[in-house]
Amino acid sequence: xxxxxxxxxxxxxxxxxxxxxxxxxxxxxxxxxxxxxxxxxxxxxxxxxxxxxxxxxxxxxxxxxxxxxxxxx
Amino acid sequence: xxxxxxxxxxxxxxxxxxxxxxxxxxxxxxxxxxxxxxxxxxxxxxxxxxxxxxxxxxxxxxxxxxxxxxxxxxxxxxxxxxxxxxxxxxxxxxxxxxxxxxxxxxxxxxxxxxxxxxxxxxxxxxxxxxxxxxxxxxxxxxxxxxxxxxxxxxxxxxxxxxxxxxxxxxxxxxxxxxxxxxxxxxxxxxxxxxxxxxxxxxxxxxxxxxxxxxxxxxxxxxxxxxxxxxxxxxxxxxxxxxxxxxxxxxxxxxxxxxxxxxxxxxxxxxxxxxxxxxxxxxxxxxxxxxxxxxxxxxxxxxxxxxxxxxxxxxxxxxxxxxxxxxxxxxxxxxxxxxxxxxxxxxxxxxxxxxxxxxxxxxxxxxxxxxxxxxxxxxxxxxxxxxxxxxxxxxxxxxxxxxxxxxxxxxxxxxxxxxxxxxxxxxxxxxxxxxxxxxxxxxxxxxxxxxxxxxxxxxxxxxxxxxxxxxxxxxxxxxxxxxxxxxxxxxxxxxxxxxxxxxxxxxxxxxxxxxxxxxxxxxxxxxxxxxxxxxxxxxxxxxxxxx
Amino acid sequence: xxxxxxxxxxxxxxxxxxxxxxxxxxxxxxxxxxxxxxxxxxxxxxxxxxxxxxxxxxxxxxxxxxxxxxxxxxxxxxxxxxxxxxxxxxxxxxxxxxxxxxxxxxxxxxxxxxxxxxxxxxxxxxxxxxxxxxxxxxxxxxxxxxxxxxxxxxxxxxxxxxxxxxxxxxxxxxxxxxxxxxxxxxxxxxxxxxxxxxxxxxxxxxxxxxxxxxxxxxxxxxxxxxxxxxxxxxxxxxxxxxxxxxxxxxxxxxxxxxxxxxxxxxxxxxxxxxxxxxxxxxxxxxxxxxxxxxxxxxxxxxxxxxxxxxxxxxxxxxxxxxxxxxxxxxxxxxxxx
Numbered sequence: 007x008x009x010x011x012x013x014x015x016x017x018x019x020x021x022x023x024x025x026x027x028x029x030x031x032x033x034x035x036x037x038x039x040x041x042x043x044x045x046x047x048x049x050x051x052x053x054x055x056x057x058x059x060x061x062x063x064x065x066x067x068x069x070x071x072x073x074x075x076x077x078x079x
Numbered sequence: 080x081x082x083x084x085x086x087x088x089x090x091x092x093x094x095x096x097x098x099x100x101x102x103x104x105x106x107x108x109x110x111x112x113x114x115x116x117x118x119x120x121x122x123x124x125x126x127x128x129x130x131x132x133x134x135x136x137x138x139x140x141x142x143x144x145x146x147x148x149x150x151x152x153x154x155x156x157x158x159x160x161x162x163x164x165x166x167x168x169x170x171x172x173x174x175x176x177x178x179x180x181x182x183x184x185x186x187x188x189x190x191x192x193x194x195x196x197x198x199x200x201x202x203x204x205x206x207x208x209x210x211x212x213x214x215x216x217x218x219x220x221x222x223x224x225x226x227x228x229x230x231x232x233x234x235x236x237x238x239x240x241x242x243x244x245x246x247x248x249x250x251x252x253x254x255x256x257x258x259x260x261x262x263x264x265x266x267x268x269x270x271x272x273x274x275x276x277x278x279x280x281x282x283x284x285x286x287x288x289x290x291x292x293x294x295x296x297x298x299x300x301x302x303x304x305x306x307x308x309x310x311x312x313x314x315x316x317x318x319x320x321x322x323x324x325x326x327x328x329x330x331x332x333x334x335x336x337x338x339x340x341x342x343x344x345x346x347x348x349x350x351x352x353x354x355x356x357x358x359x360x361x362x363x364x365x366x367x368x369x370x371x372x373x374x375x376x377x378x379x380x381x382x383x384x385x386x387x388x389x390x391x392x393x394x395x396x397x398x399x400x401x402x403x404x405x406x407x408x409x410x411x412x413x414x415x416x417x418x419x420x421x422x423x424x425x426x427x428x429x430x431x432x433x434x435x436x437x438x439x440x441x442x443x444x445x446x447x448x449x450x451x452x453x454x455x456x457x458x459x460x461x462x463x464x465x466x467x468x469x470x471x472x473x474x475x476x477x478x479x480x481x482x483x484x485x486x487x488x489x490x491x492x493x494x495x496x497x498x499x500x501x502x503x504x505x506x507x508x509x510x511x512x513x514x515x516x517x518x519x520x521x522x523x524x525x526x527x528x529x530x531x532x533x534x535x536x537x538x539x540x541x542x543x544x545x546x547x548x549x550x551x552x553x554x555x556x557x558x559x560x561x562x563x564x565x566x567x568x569x570x571x572x573x574x575x576x577x578x579x580x581x582x583x584x585x586x587x588x589x590x591x592x593x594x595x596x597x598x599x600x601x602x603x604x605x606x607x608x609x610x611x612x613x614x615x616x617x618x619x620x621x622x623x624x625x
Numbered sequence: 626x627x628x629x630x631x632x633x634x635x636x637x638x639x640x641x642x643x644x645x646x647x648x649x650x651x652x653x654x655x656x657x658x659x660x661x662x663x664x665x666x667x668x669x670x671x672x673x674x675x676x677x678x679x680x681x682x683x684x685x686x687x688x689x690x691x692x693x694x695x696x697x698x699x700x701x702x703x704x705x706x707x708x709x710x711x712x713x714x715x716x717x718x719x720x721x722x723x724x725x726x727x728x729x730x731x732x733x734x735x736x737x738x739x740x741x742x743x744x745x746x747x748x749x750x751x752x753x754x755x756x757x758x759x760x761x762x763x764x765x766x767x768x769x770x771x772x773x774x775x776x777x778x779x780x781x782x783x784x785x786x787x788x789x790x791x792x793x794x795x796x797x798x799x800x801x802x803x804x805x806x807x808x809x810x811x812x813x814x815x816x817x818x819x820x821x822x823x824x825x826x827x828x829x830x831x832x833x834x835x836x837x838x839x840x841x842x843x844x845x846x847x848x849x850x851x852x853x854x855x856x857x858x859x860x861x862x863x864x865x866x867x868x869x870x871x872x873x874x875x876x877x878x879x880x881x882x883x884x885x886x887x888x889x890x891x892x893x894x895x896x897x898x899x900x901x902x903x904x905x906x907x908x909x910x911x912x913x914x915x916x917x918x919x920x921x922x923x924x925x926x927x928x929x930x931x932x933x934x935x936x937x938x939x940x941x942x943x944x945x946x947x948x949x950x951x952x953x954x955x956x957x958x959x960x961x962x
Contacts, residue, residue: 021663037659037660038660040660041831041832042660042663042664042667044831044832045667045831045832045835045871046667046871048832048835048836048839049835049839049871049875052836052839052875052879053875053878058836058840059832059836060832060833060836061830061832061833064832080705080706080734080735080736080761080763082760082761083760084760159626160626166717166718168741170820171712171741171821172712172741172743172820172821172928173712173741173742173743173816173820173928173929173931174741174742174929177811177812177813177816177929177930177931178813178816179813180811180813181811181812181813181814181816182813187810187811187812188626188627188810189626189810189811190626190749190752190809190810190811190933191811191813191931192740192741192742192749193740193741194720194738194739194740194741195714195718195719195720195738195739195741196720196738197718197719203736203738206736206757207736207753207756207757209760210753210756210757210759210760211626211752211753211756212756213756213759213760214628214629214630214752214756214759214807215626215628270735270736271733271734271735272723272726272733272735272736272737273733274722274723274724274725274726274727274728274731274733274737275727277719277723277724277726277727278956280718280719281716281718281719282716282717282718283716283717284716284717288718302733387718387719388719388720388723388737388738389719389723390723390737390738392736
């Protein structure tokens, strides 16, 4: 998945308009980055990549870019 | 309901009690000579062991089970069931048994849960586990933990006549029973439950324990005896070496024994040394008498536990006394799970200038229920208070309010203010300050504790003012010092009550049990909607409506 | 703990819910959080039932049990054991099961107590009561129920998930039955994922619970099916504890269960904890008009952490319609301060 595709995936999960998120967007400043979104992301990661996205890892994400780094290419 | 298994072995028993011994006769002076002597004669309880403040039932059970497992040399992975039968679990949700299974290292293939039972815990617990083991392969093992804690009188307890009786009768105890599925081991049983008498021994979530002694006595002398006689006739073909009842008092046990044709030599007791130890009673009695039992080699025991419900169970089994451990004494307590045990552990509470005995007592109560406390006030007195706390992370602020704001990043969920020695104007300024510095959580509750005035009007005005300033909820608890310490039916026994008060730490201190209960309630989540409410602690408990 | 229970047949199941239906959409405005609507969508919990007044789980359980016993024409004196699995007891002591015994007029030759379990409660309860009935060879009553759900000012996002309900299951010893295979697990080391303190503060790490479902629970289900020499398709219907849609769907997908094989109830009733599995069976039967014998796999998982699975062969004709009731017994108020 390319960086752009990853960002689009996040925009879809967080239910925000296309173009709202950028690599350097700070997650804390986006209201839609909440437990609903992280749960959806966890399900996606398990479904697509058999990856476990733990609470500790989530807490470590500061920017959209951090999340994209976690999502496998 | 009768039944029998041919493949259940009671493999071992261990029990633990705290080391603090309360001698009934030490209380001659305090509770009254006549009362105490009469009670000891009736109950047969000369001594009992009491837990210090922070020991829980699980602590005693864990010590017992650890020693038992070491003795039995059991492979932990073979233990598939852990049942904790108690009326005092550590947590309500989830079952404490799950946590204990984890702490023991039993692995994830174990089924664990709590069952709410009292003196019949041993019998019904054994009977349940016996059933559960049937679906398992031979050699499968299970653990039954039983017991209930009885604590040393803590200062701050309100005493009624019943409390005195209870103090001298109930002992603290925890036990572990090792049970194994092995063919060639007979276990016969009977049980009986009378839900119609559910109200004979009860406790609501926010009430003290209540017991209708007569109902319990009737049940014991009629139903228990009758069921035992039937069991003797219908089931007990083999000889019984010893009978072992749950350790209700001497008066009751002697009567039952009489009705069933049992002599003193036939029955094992432990109430003289340990009092009534609830669900641990039968195991403790076996452990207490283990030397006597060991003289015989393997023994056939008929146990009979009866109590809260009201219900009872009878169990007949053989046991090797070499696997009955002597009673263990321990004061240990495990404290890592504060968040479950503490009612208010994440609730940052600020108490401003606790300056009198009442306020200090309140603070100690909040510490006891696990509150995350911060105290503001005078250095020496706060340090003295803190040294008595259980939780060591209490923050003290002994400088100015400004300094406090600088030192701490805390946002307080509650601010408790004792108004007795505090100036209302000063309080207004302090609340304003806290509000300006954003040190108050959104759902913060300010609790004013104050002495009754003529009318509530002045207080209401003050509460409204504070609420407007801070945007917080404000509630008050009003007490009348003289009326705090009574139950209406004390009658002519106030003397012993006063003596008891003098025996505990704070002389001439009024015991505001209901005051601290009211404050705890206002701080709890259940009362998130409480605002501008004034609670009067008045003469009778029944008027304590929140 | 795993094994097989023989000779026990489920003779009837009735669930009961409070009449008061709460619509989660109503909270979209009240809870100051724009994401409530999204939560309702993702969790799939539209509505739930909440008891009003003094009604508690035991009232609902008795209402269901009474109807069930009358329907089956069982004598009250024939019951050998009553177990009430709950985390909403009426009192601290005695076990609420005693009040239930009294209210139902069940005779005294009976073993009676409460088991403290939540989401895996039905599985644990079945395991226990069936085990005891094997020696008594008689009849038993398994009751499950919760009444901790809230409505009103204190509702927060977690509270939108919880619903109240109870269920009564009648069981009896019978020579000719398909054995029920079961497995029960617990893991106290992860208790901090999900618990309630002594005064009902609920803590939940949603993500951790989700992962627990998708891994431990799903793996256990897969292993259970294969250990029994079966395929996913061999089971007619799957009944998972209704934590919320994302978790239930996630587990089903992990195991490879087609959607139409899963029975659900969280949309209408929310997460009803120990009552969830039987309530889902009852609702599934009603909605899909199921009849005749079906092979069911029941799976409870959650608080503890605990998880358990039981596979049984059940006659859907003994699953009766869900009852709605606000009935509240007055007996517990005797000494209430």
